[in-house]
Amino acid sequence: MKALKKNFIDEFIDKSKSKGLKITPQRIAIYKELIKSSEHPSAETVYKKLHKKYPNISFDTVNRTLITFSNIGLLQIVEGYGDPKRFDPNTESHHHFRCIKCGSISDFSYKEYNELKIPENYSELEIRKVKVILEGICKKCKNKKDFSK
Ligand SMILES: [Zn+2]
Numbered sequence: 743m744k745a746l747k748k749n750f751i752d753e754f755i756d757k758s759k760s761k762g763l764k765i766t767p768q769r770i771a772i773y774k775e776l777i778k779s780s781e782h783p784s785a786e787t788v789y790k791k792l793h794k795k796y797p798n799i800s801f802d803t804v805n806r807t808l809i810t811f812s813n814i815g816l817l818q819i820v821e822g823y824g825d826p827k828r829f830d831p832n833t834e835s836h837h838h839f840r841c842i843k844c845g846s847i848s849d850f851s852y853k854e855y856n857e858l859k860i861p862e863n864y865s866e867l868e869i870r871k872v873k874v875i876l877e878g879i880c881k882k883c884k885n886k887k888d889f890s891k
C-alpha cells in the first residue's frame with residue numbers, strides 16, 4: 743500500500759475532469775493547501791492559511807469547495823470528532839492517531855488493522871471501510887512541560 747500518492751495535483755485534475763468539476767485557480771489553491779498539511783485541517787484552518795495569499799477568498803467558498811471535493815472522492819471527511827469537520831486528502835485506506843490534548847490527527851498504516859474481522863452480528867451489513875482510531879497523547883504534547891499553552 744502506498745503511504746502517499748505520487749502526484750496529488752495530477753489526481754486532482756483527473757478527478758475534477760471526470761466529474762465535470764471546473765478547475766479554477768482558487769480550487770487548485772485550496773487543494774494544494776490541504777495536501778501541504780498533514781494535520782487533517784478544518785475548513786477554518788485552510789481558510790486562514792489561504793487568506794493571506796488570497797485576501798478575496800471567503801470562508802464560505804473554502805468550506806463549500808472542500809465539501810465538493812469530498813463529494814467527488816478527492817478527500818475524506820474525518821469522522822467521529824464532532825465539529826468542525828476535518829478534511830483528509832489521503833483517500834487510501836489508513837488509520838488515525840488523535841491527540842486528546844492538542845487535537846492533532848496523524849495518519850498511520852498497519853496491515854493487521856486492515857485485516858480486522860467484522861463482528862458476526864454485523865456480517866449482514868455492507869462494510870466499505872474499516873478504520874482504527876488510536877487516541878492518546880502525541881509526542882509533542884508529551885514533551886511539553888508547560889501545559890498552560
Ligand atoms: Zn498533542
Ligand SMILES: [Zn+2]
Nearest residue numbers: 830832848849
Ligand atoms: Zn488521514
